[in-house]
Amino acid sequence: MGVPDSKVLRRDGSLPFFSAPFKILKNLYENRQLLKHFIGRDLKVRYHNSILGYGWSVLEPLALTVTFYILFAILSDSEDPYRPLTILLGILAWSLFAKTFSNGTTCIQRSSSLIQRVYFPREIFIFSKSGYNMFQFLLSLLVIIPLLIHYDMMPSKQILLLPVALIMILLLATGLAFFTSILQTKARDIEHMVTIGLRISFYLSPVFYPLKMITGGRIPSQYTDVYLIINPMATYITMIRSAFTGAPLDIPTTNLIITFTSTIAIFWLGAIYFMRRERKAVKFI
């Protein structure tokens, strides 16, 4: 049996506070089977009934990359020998963040029929969206292989930046979704706010341009420091690029520490908020 038969379910008024993130991780581990099923379901639903199937997870970032590449070739005179790779990695990393965040925002409200039928820890819904988008990211990452061969790039030890950045992106997006998914049950306006916010930050983050265009001199350095702190995605996207190109990570260490700390804090606070509000929020769906 998957669960012990003498499982005792206790639900009462007491709420976890500082232990919330650990409780969430424990729930995640205990329900890993279910998590796997939810991710599998989302993947199946995505590829059923579509002729290209997997092709779509590759075509969308590719099409965007080509568009931005042409746009840059016309508009900009800066020289970036790896421009297609830069743009493609930026778009892939950004969509991992944006999709995890926006799917996570709506997933509690959209799962109302399931939530009103059976109890299991509700954070599973959010984590299943994180897992699903992570899976999609890894699948689409395969398209950079031809580019790597073309540039004759061999992964150096810089590649270790990749897993760190990916974990941080997931923590950030999941932590934010902990807040928005609860608020979304009360006011459906939240998902539109998230959509607009993501659209704006898409252009404000170095997604289709390198970070150097922002930190590269035109803006005084105290402002670029602020920029890096309030936009953690700038750091993570740049880390992913460095992981493949082997270029040194051009971000001060203090900034890196601040960014990592704030991301972990967002996840931590989000987990506490979610654990405390989830039980009330499900009454609104």
Added chain:
Amino acid sequence: MNDNAISVNDVVLDYPRKKKGVGFFREILTGRFNKTPRKDRWFRALNGINIEIKRGEVIGIMGPNGSGKSTLLRVIAGIYAPDEGLVEVEGRITLLAGIGTGFNQDLTGRENIKLTGSIYGFDLKSIREMEEGIIDFSGIRDFIDDPIRTYSAGMRARLGFAIISNLEPDILLLDEVMSVGDHEFRKKSRARIEELVQGDATVVIVSHSKSIMKSMCNKVYGLQKGEIVTDGELESAFEFYESEKE
């Protein structure tokens, strides 16, 4: 070890009156946030419920619409955490309410069996063992590899009931499920429920049907405005229910 399968102690549950908090932003904007009195925003659905249900018992709950019957089942199932009080449940618990929803429309019947099984906490091995039995019971083997969205409502109901009733829960919560589906399906599902009731499962039934209560339940409680108003004797519950009708 205590032999209570379910114990509900002084449970209070409030339900929001405005289902969607659209006023939420307006309240923030106009600075009136949290100034609406609590009793206008929340409605007390359960008001100090106490029930102890022993292993193997079959309990009925009757009451007028809106008296909190379904809410009580949801609290027992853990779907809503009580605002005050404590609910303890020992064993695998299944709530069966309004069959056939909660399926994923784009997955096939077979895939939905697997998904539902895993939602209820079964691992892949035990789901595979149950799969054939479920398909047989549902009687829709010919369509089991088609997506659910191609099913008729009746077929969905059959599959839903087949899955839930074959999960062999320790505790089964039934919310008005014996009044859905066609005649033949009702007979079949009622027989299956009787089978479960006669086994060692603990069962809580919410129903308006006196005959079901009489034939199955050890105890029947009357529920009114979120409070239990009868002592568990069948006759007093029926009497209460009749008086409510008038």
